[in-house]
Amino acid sequence: MTKRMAKWVSWGFLCLVLLVFPRVFGIYYSNVFVAFAIFAVYSLTLNMLLGYTGLLSFGHAMFFGTGAYTTAIALDRISGMPLLPVVLAGFVASVVLALILCPIVVRVGGTAFAMLHLAFGQLMYVLALKLRFLTGGEDGVGGFPIPAFSIPGIISVDMTNPLNFFYFAIAVLGLSTWILWFFTKTPIGSIMIGIRDNPQRVEYMGFRVTHTKAIIYCLAAGFAGITGSIYALFQNLISAEDGYNIMVSFGPIMATIVGGVGSFSGPIFGSAIFSIIEELTSRYTERVELVMGLILIGVILYAPMGFMGVMGLLKQRWLAARKVKLEGAK
Amino acid sequence: MDSTTAMYVAQGIHGLAYGMILFLVASGLTMIFGMMGILNLAHAAFFMLSAYFSYQALAMTGNYWIALLAAPLATAVVGVLVERFLLRKVHAFGHVGELLLTVGVSLVILDAVKAFWGTESLYVDLPESLKGLIHVGGLEYPVYRLFVIGLALVVLFIMAFLLYRTRLGMVVRAAVSDADMVNALGINVPLVFMLVFGIGTWMAGVAGVAIAPILTVFPGLADQMGMDAFLVVVTGGFGSLSGAFIISLVFGELSSYGVQFISALAPVLMFVLMAIILVIKPTGLFGERE
Amino acid sequence: MRTGRKILVVFAIFSLLLMLNLPKALAANAKYDAAGLPDMSDFDPSNPIIPTGDTIKIAIVASFSGPAAIVGEIYFISVQWAAHDINKRGGILVDGKRKKIQVIRADTQSKPAVAKKVCERMILKEHVNVLWGTNGSHIMKVINQVAKKYGVIAQCAAALSDELYDARNFTRYSFMTSFQTxxxxxxxxxxxxxxxxxxxxxxxxxxxxxxxxxxxxxxxxxxxxxxxxxxxxxxxxxxxxxxxxxxxxxxxxxxxxxxxxxxxxxxxxxxxxxxxxxxxxxxxxxxxxxxxxxxxxxxxxxxxxxxxxxxxxxxxNPLFKNDLQIKFYKAWNDLWKTKWKAPFNTYLFKHPLGNIGSYMFQTYWLLSVIERAGSLDPEKIIKQWEGDSYEYISGKVMTMRPVDHKAIQDLxxxxxxxxxxxxxxxxxxxxxxxxxxxxxxxxxxxxxxxxxxxxxxxxxx
Missing domain, CATH: 3.40.50.2300 (Response regulator)
Incomplete structure (x- = not known):
């Protein structure tokens, strides 16, 4: 009972921190936080595939970019689009793309899965550059109107205000995180892990591996689309470079590995680490690549289990040390 | 030959030349992948590094031929060191780790290149004997591009000889299909891996030297070539040398005739071909492994 | 007698021309004061002297890392030269106080998202007065958007796309001093x-x-x-x-x-x-x-x-029409020959001409506008810059078209x-x-x- 209480208290505390965050740290760090939150949730969607289902994708940016472009183009072309439907449109567009790819990609696993995504991801990148009438080519789609968050007759909140947008983005991303987390606790979530560890066995147990894979795939794609959508609103701009570039696909993989693959919150910690590093490097050095490269090499050489793994290890040691101490006291 | 025919023939040779360079890069990539299961994302960085080495060698000795020999070798040495001291250590942690490690290596190489040579474009000059044009029946063609085709063919034959006519090649081919079994036979598989990695980076190095006089040597050199080479490997089939060879040439020709006839769509053609092949066969043209 | 008459005739013609408002070249609001060029021998782009504290802050928003990093260095040396020159003259009197010019490097890594973030940091944390940019019109678009959002002056010195100042993208906070596509x-x-x-x-x-x-x-x-x-x-x-x-x-x-x-x-x-x-x-x-x-x-x-x-x-032609131009040229070229280290010692940086000259004098124009506005208030700077004209050391005259903030110039x-x-x-x-x-x-x-x-x-x- 007390454990449950502690859980609610800590959730309440987190909400309170988020509520006062912009007041305490100001607009700039609020924006940094939103950028981090977008990246973190985007990494979570990748981890649904990589960490839970064992599917490594080199083209996850496809869904991020599609969500972002859908939102941006909808706002750009159709006047008077309301806020929530455009975010939903980002979700739907990415799911549709995932459904199109499903028949091809769920048949394979391992490296072929990764490479197919690399290939299709690059195809989307080139298309985004080439279809200039739609995507604005290299320059992207930008400067579109940001609609207010409104429930007719009740409220209307201006979203060009960074403070309001902060709460909106955090609410949407928080809700997405909760849904993803909840999903891992459902029976289908357990099948996911089963697929990762032993697909044959799952098959023998009577579950349809391919279908389950497809569902998870579409879900991960859809939520990646939502993060893309929020990103487009946040930046008021989406370009091929920020939406479909290969680095947008690698980013969450790195965050997941650095944070710790296989745990739900690993990617969040990974994203936080990257956000902090980025914040520091952009201020104190122009050697961004060197710092990132060395960190990657270091993590993989010395801490391949990632941040969560290291924390787990430290906790174990601490427990062991305490045990020894306790026994010594006896 | 009238001028129109000459134009079409020239486009064909352009495609061949570009395809050959592409093959040099892609073959190393696909070989390392086929053998070690490592998708070497630093491969293009090695290609760029070699271009810089050739610039340096030329600046120091003034002799293109020395640069041509030394730069790929130096690149291969770096490759071997990376394999021995970094990749081998993380082999146990699986492919994702190796992959991210190669990303890290490529970032470090990129930064090292900028620290040593700056970010300006550097220029590698051709030796006199390779400058100029060859005139054959109304066709004018630059000597150097023909030289590049020849160079790639030589490398190709050396590789084919090594793989199919030597004991080492036999071991390599065996290790590709079943590394554990070869290990059990008492052959030092890690050493073979190191050699293969070295040869792969050496080939990327040769491509880097070959392209340096055609292109400016600058830190973005790796991006374009790296992506094209990946597409070749994906489309041709993972680990398949013959697939890489065929697709490289097809891509080369597609890009030159594409520019000739449907210029606006030229860059998309490769992707369209790739998408078609992958939809039919997700493992690529000649790929069997997953 | 005859000289007096000559002068009179010349003066008459001159006034007539002024009335016709034809010779823009003669009518520039301000020009670069070449005679006041201070001793620049302590200018070193590798170890720049950058004042801090209560200064006029200009952020160069550009690629300082990534494949296009050299572009950032070209901008930096050009802008820093102008800043150094003005600083050695004692700075600029704004809002009743003499202030020096502080040039800050803001690295975009050539990525729009990074550009947006770094621009916001420049405005919210560094409190810069001007965002100076940049290579790539898509990045310049971001700069202009941020400038508009926070009401800060932006100068487009190197992105040449006309679309940046069309009806859709125009913002009155941004001025395009470069030529256009x-x-x-x-x-x-x-x-x-x-x-x-x-x-x-x-x-x-x-x-x-x-x-x-x-x-x-x-x-x-x-x-x-x-x-x-x-x-x-x-x-x-x-x-x-x-x-x-x-x-x-x-x-x-x-x-x-x-x-x-x-x-x-x-x-x-x-x-x-x-x-x-x-x-x-x-x-x-x-x-x-x-x-x-x-x-x-x-x-x-x-x-x-x-x-x-x-x-x-x-x-x-010719390039050098008077001694001041030669003096200015030599101040740069002598330093290039004797003092500067990599990457500033290649042919690229030999002459203060071409693009380097242009970036430099676009910056001088900006500083002159701020000086004559007498304030760092963006509204006052906008008012001063719209319709303003400025003469470079080469004699070239730039005029800022008020309606869309694009520079009118001979090419x-x-x-x-x-x-x-x-x-x-x-x-x-x-x-x-x-x-x-x-x-x-x-x-x-x-x-x-x-x-x-x-x-x-x-x-x-």
Whole structure:
């Protein structure tokens, strides 16, 4: 009972921190936080595939970019689009793309899965550059109107205000995180892990591996689309470079590995680490690549289990040390 | 030959030349992948590094031929060191780790290149004997591009000889299909891996030297070539040398005739071909492994 | 008696002209004070003296890392030079206080998202007064958006796309002091149709994105206007950072073109030229970026002969018309020869001319506007800058069109000739710009009224 209480208290505390965050740290760090939150949730969607289902994708940016472009183009072309439907449109567009790819990609696993995504991801990148009438080519789609968050007759909140947008983005991303987390606790979530560890066995147990894979795939794609959508609103701009570039696909993989693959919150910690590093490097050095490269090499050489793994290890040691101490006291 | 025919023939040779360079890069990539299961994302960085080495060698000795020999070798040495001291250590942690490690290596190489040579474009000059044009029946063609085709063919034959006519090649081919079994036979598989990695980076190095006089040597050199080479490997089939060879040439020709006839769509053609092949066969043209 | 009369006549004519408001050159609101040039010998771009504290802050928003990092260095040395010069004169009096100029490097890594973040940091954390940018119109668009959002002045000194200041993207906080894509295209066409009148067959080869397309569009418009007899024998758009130009070159060769017009920038421009010469194609190229001396050297004297460069830092020949110009030039060139270290010791930085000169004097203009506005209040700066005109050290006059904040200016077409013939332009020893490549010889002026910046009719202010 007390454990449950502690859980609610800590959730309440987190909400309170988020509520006062912009007041305490100001607009700039609020924006940094939103950028981090977008990246973190985007990494979570990748981890649904990589960490839970064992599917490594080199083209996850496809869904991020599609969500972002859908939102941006909808706002750009159709006047008077309301806020929530455009975010939903980002979700739907990415799911549709995932459904199109499903028949091809769920048949394979391992490296072929990764490479197919690399290939299709690059195809989307080139298309985004080439279809200039739609995507604005290299320059992207930008400067579109940001609609207010409104429930007719009740409220209307201006979203060009960074403070309001902060709460909106955090609410949407928080809700997405909760849904993803909840999903891992459902029976289908357990099948996911089963697929990762032993697909044959799952098959023998009577579950349809391919279908389950497809569902998870579409879900991960859809939520990646939502993060893309929020990103487009946040930046008021989406370009091929920020939406479909290969680095947008690698980013969450790195965050997941650095944070710790296989745990739900690993990617969040990974994203936080990257956000902090980025914040520091952009201020104190122009050697961004060197710092990132060395960190990657270091993590993989010395801490391949990632941040969560290291924390787990430290906790174990601490427990062991305490045990020894306790026994010594006896 | 009238001028129109000459134009079409020239486009064909352009495609061949570009395809050959592409093959040099892609073959190393696909070989390392086929053998070690490592998708070497630093491969293009090695290609760029070699271009810089050739610039340096030329600046120091003034002799293109020395640069041509030394730069790929130096690149291969770096490759071997990376394999021995970094990749081998993380082999146990699986492919994702190796992959991210190669990303890290490529970032470090990129930064090292900028620290040593700056970010300006550097220029590698051709030796006199390779400058100029060859005139054959109304066709004018630059000597150097023909030289590049020849160079790639030589490398190709050396590789084919090594793989199919030597004991080492036999071991390599065996290790590709079943590394554990070869290990059990008492052959030092890690050493073979190191050699293969070295040869792969050496080939990327040769491509880097070959392209340096055609292109400016600058830190973005790796991006374009790296992506094209990946597409070749994906489309041709993972680990398949013959697939890489065929697709490289097809891509080369597609890009030159594409520019000739449907210029606006030229860059998309490769992707369209790739998408078609992958939809039919997700493992690529000649790929069997997953 | 006679001298007195002469003076009187001259004065009469002068006043008449002033009344007609024709000679813009004589009527600039302000000009660069060359006589006041301080001792610049302590200027070192590798170890710049940058004041801190209560200063006028200019953020150079550019690529300082990534493949295009050298671009950031070019901007930095140019802007820092202007800042150093003004700082040694004691700074600028604003809002009742003399302040020095602090130049801050803001690295975009050539990525829009990073650019947005770094701009916000510059405004919210560093409290900069001006965002100065940049390579890539998509990045400049971000800068302008942020400038508008937070009400901070932005200067577009290096992104050349007209679209940045059309009805949709215009913001009154941003000023475009560079030349523009459409204008450049028309200028090249004007040169070939109205001045040179020789070649008739043109081929357009540009990069396949907004910038390349609007460069080409301008050239086509210009041909219609100023050179109806000309024939466009081909038009191609290639992807950025192309590895192999050979297929395009073969097409160009077969088309019978006499001039290739291209909007490519380095490294594409360099690769295009190098590969063309390797393939035995000796055609002239018309461009704005084919002036990077390191690659001109690579192609050599023969290969670079006949190139045409449209410049935003030109003036009629010769280059040096008075001692102050020579003094200014030497202040830079002597330091380059003796003191600067890598990357500032290559040919690229030899002369304070071309793009470097232009970035430098665009900055001087900005500083002069702030000085005359007497305030760092953006509203006062906007009021001062709109309709303002400023004369560079070369005598070139810039005028800021109030309606859409684009600079009105003459452009100049530089025809490249071997070193021996460069004396007509470079009229002090050693009488050539470089010895290893062709460079500016004859210079033709393309008058501003023929190439007025494109004005979006939908822009209502």
């Amino acid at each position: 459409n204008q450049i295209g028309r200028a090249a066409a004007y040169y070939y149709g109205q001045i040179r009148k020789k070649e008739k067959k043109f081929y357009i080869l540009c990069q396949d994105y907004l910038f390349g397309h609007s460069m080409a569009e301008g050239f086509k418009e210009g041909l219609k206007l100023y050179y109806p007899q000309a024939q466009l024998v081909g038009e191609d758009y290639h992807k950025l950072f192309l590895t192999d130009f050979a297929p395009y070159l073969t097409k160009i060769k077969a088309s019978g073109a006499e001039v290739v017009y291209t909007g490519d920038w380095i490294p594409d421009a360099a690769n295009l030229l190098v590969q063309a010469r390797q393939a035995g194609i000796k055609l002239p190229f018309a461009n704005i970026f084919l002036d990077e001396p390191n690659f001109l050297h690579k192609v050599g004297v023969e290969g670079t002969k006949g190139l045409l460069n449209i410049s935003q830092f030109g003036a009629p 100049h077409a530089f025809e490249y000739v071997p070193p021996a013939e460069q004396k007509q332009s470079f009229n002090i020893p050693p009488y050539s710009y470089f010895t290893g490549c062709s460079n500016t010889g004859p210079i033709s002026t393309i008058p501003a009224e023929k190439i007025m910046p494109k004005l979006d009719p939908k822009l209502k202010r």
